[in-house]
Amino acid sequence: MRKNRIFRQTAGSDCKADPGVFQPSVDAHRCEGKGDCAVVCPFDVFVIGRMPDQQFSQLPMLAKLKVWAHGRKTAFTPNAEACRACGACVSACPEHAIKLVRVRQSTKP
Template sequence: MREKSASECKQEPGVIAPVVNLKRCEGKGDCVTVCPENVFEIRRIDAADYRGLDLMHRLKQRVHGMKVAYTPNAHACRSCGLCVAACPERAITLARTA
């Protein structure tokens, strides 16, 4: 997949941010690979996030190694959409920041 340059991205940083649905995310890391702004990281699901899941999704997390995508650098997102297209679980959406 071809990387997009900064001039091809749709927004200035901080206008749009990726949102990860933890019920869908399996922590495969495709978002980390394609993101030109280093917005994502894959790590163990936080205890509070895990407790917020229902039983079925807790079991799913255990099967998939308790790994999910987080967005510690969401403020750097330029809305290129590569993460949305790359996610095999369709767990990422882009949303306007508050």
């Protein structure tokens, strides 16, 4: 991880949505498991882990080579429903592998 790009927002600052309205989507073809997303996320949405064999086997050949070269590490979102759409993960990812996807409508008026 490049320390000069790392920052951690205060929980709740610059958050644009209620929890669960948006969820991060990680592109397995691009993610190198560097972990910047996990460091900057104020809601602990991300963990870095080893890509399971089944998911790895379904990747195209070039993506397999890239994932293998980085130790099969990738970002997972076990706490995706806690996302508040602050965008810190999107900004921190050097591979541009994360986007925020709306999964439901906000309950705010």
